[in-house]
Amino acid sequence: MTDTPFTGTPFTGPDGAQPDGAGPVDSAGPDAVSCRGLDYAFGETKAVQDLDLSVGAGEVFGLLGPNGAGKTTAIRCITTLLPVPAGMVRVFGHDAAKEKMAVRRLLGYVPQQLSADAALTGRENVTLFARVFDVPRRERSERVAQALAAVDLTGAADRMAKTYSGGMIRRLELAQALVSAPRLLMLDEPTIGLDPIARTSVWEHINAVRQATGMTVLVTTHYMDEADQYCDRVALMHHGRIHALGTPGELRAELRERRAASGTPAASGASRASVEKGALPTLEDVFRDVAGSGLDEEGGDFRDVRSTRRTASRVG
Numbered sequence: 001m002t003d004t005p006f007t008g009t010p011f012t013g014p015d016g017a018q019p020d021g022a023g024p025v026d027s028a029g030p031d032a033v034s035c036r037g038l039d040y041a042f043g044e045t046k047a048v049q050d051l052d053l054s055v056g057a058g059e060v061f062g063l064l065g066p067n068g069a070g071k072t073t074a075i076r077c078i079t080t081l082l083p084v085p086a087g088m089v090r091v092f093g094h095d096a097a098k099e100k101m102a103v104r105r106l107l108g109y110v111p112q113q114l115s116a117d118a119a120l121t122g123r124e125n126v127t128l129f130a131r132v133f134d135v136p137r138r139e140r141s142e143r144v145a146q147a148l149a150a151v152d153l154t155g156a157a158d159r160m161a162k163t164y165s166g167g168m169i170r171r172l173e174l175a176q177a178l179v180s181a182p183r184l185l186m187l188d189e190p191t192i193g194l195d196p197i198a199r200t201s202v203w204e205h206i207n208a209v210r211q212a213t214g215m216t217v218l219v220t221t222h223y224m225d226e227a228d229q230y231c232d233r234v235a236l237m238h239h240g241r242i243h244a245l246g247t248p249g250e251l252r253a254e255l256r257e258r259r260a261a262s263g264t265p266a267a268s269g270a271s272r273a274s275v276e277k278g279a280l281p282t283l284e285d286v287f288r289d290v291a292g293s294g295l296d297e298e299g300g301d302f303r304d305v306r307s308t309r310r311t312a313s314r315v316g
C-alpha cells in the first residue's frame with residue numbers, strides 16, 4: 001500500500017453546479033444511486049425486473065448474484081451505457097435517461113472486460129482516460145501520478161501494461177477509473193480470477209481511496225466472502241430480481257432466526273459449517289435460502305468457469 005493520499009476532488013463547480021450545466025446537486029444529499037421499477041430485457045430474456053435500489057452517498061454497496069442474475073445489465077443502465085426502457089434511475093439526483101452527460105461525469109467505471117491497452121505503459125493508459133474524461137490539461141500529469149500512486153503502481157508506471165500481473169492490471173484499471181475523481185465508482189467483478197493476495201490488495205486500495213475521498217462504491221461480485229468483509233450493504237440478485245437486501249450481518253442474523261423459528265437447521269445446499277448448531281450462516285447460505293435450491297443445476301453457481309476464462313483472456 002502507498003502512503004500517498006489520493007486527493008482528487010469531484011468535478012463540481014461552485015455551489016455544486018455540474019460541468020454540463022445540468023444544475024446543482026441537492027445539497028441535502030440525494031442517494032448516490034436510486035433505481036425504481038427498473039426493467040431491462042434482451043428480446044425474450046428479462047435481464048432486470050422491477051429493480052428498486054438505493055445506494056447512500058459514501059456507502060460500499062455490493063450487488064451479488066450468480067452468472068446471468070442481471071448485475072451487469074443493472075450496472076450498465078446506471079452508467080447510461082444501456083438505456084432505461086422502463087422505470088427510473090438517478091445518480092446523485094440526476095436522471096440517467098435525461099441527463100446522461102451529467103451522470104457520466106460523476107462516474108468511474110471498471111467493466112469486466114479489459115479496458116487497459118497492453119501496448120501502452122501504465123502511465124499512458126491512465127493519461128488516456130484523463131484526456132477522455134476532460135481532466136484539465138494543467139492538472140493532468142499530477143492527477144495521473146496521484147491515481148497511479150493510489151493503487152501502488154508508481155514504480156511500474158512506465159512499463160508496458162503487458163508486463164503486468166493480473167492483480168496489477170486490475171489496479172491499473174482502478175487508476176483509470178479514479179483519475180477523473182469520481183463521486184461514484186462502479187466496479188463490475190473487480191477481483192474475478194485473482195489470487196487471494198491480489199484480491200485483498202485490490203480491496204485495500206479501493207478502501208483507501210474511499211476513505212480519502214468519501215466516494216461511493218457500487219460493486220458486483222460472485223465472491224460472497226468479499227462482500228461480507230468489505231461491503232456496508234448488499235443486495236442479493238437472482239433472475240433479474242433482488243431477493244434480499246441489508247448489511248451482511250443483518251442478512252446472516254435474519255437467516256439464523258428464521259432457521260431457529262422453523263426448527264430447520266439449514267436450507268438445501270447450505271455449507272457444512274453453517275449447519276452446526278448455533279453457527280451463524282454465511283452470506284452464501286443466505287443466498288441459497290432466498291434464491292432457493294437449483295442454483296447449481298441451472299449452471300448459475302457463484303464461481304462459474306466462464307469468469308476465470310474471461311480473466312485469463314483479459315491479461316493474456
Ligand SMILES: Nc1ncnc2c1ncn2[C@@H]1O[C@H](COP(=O)(O)OP(=O)(O)OP(=O)(O)O)[C@@H](O)[C@H]1O
Nearest residue numbers: 042045046047065066067068069070071072073074
Ligand atoms: N447482449 C446481450 N444479449 C442478449 N442477452 C444478454 C445480453 N447481455 C446479457 N444477456 C442476458 O441477460 C441476463 C443477465 O445477464 P447479465 O450479464 O446482466 O448478468 P450478470 O449477473 O452480470 O452475470 P455475469 O456475472 O455472468 O456477468 C442473462 O440471461 C444474459 O444471458
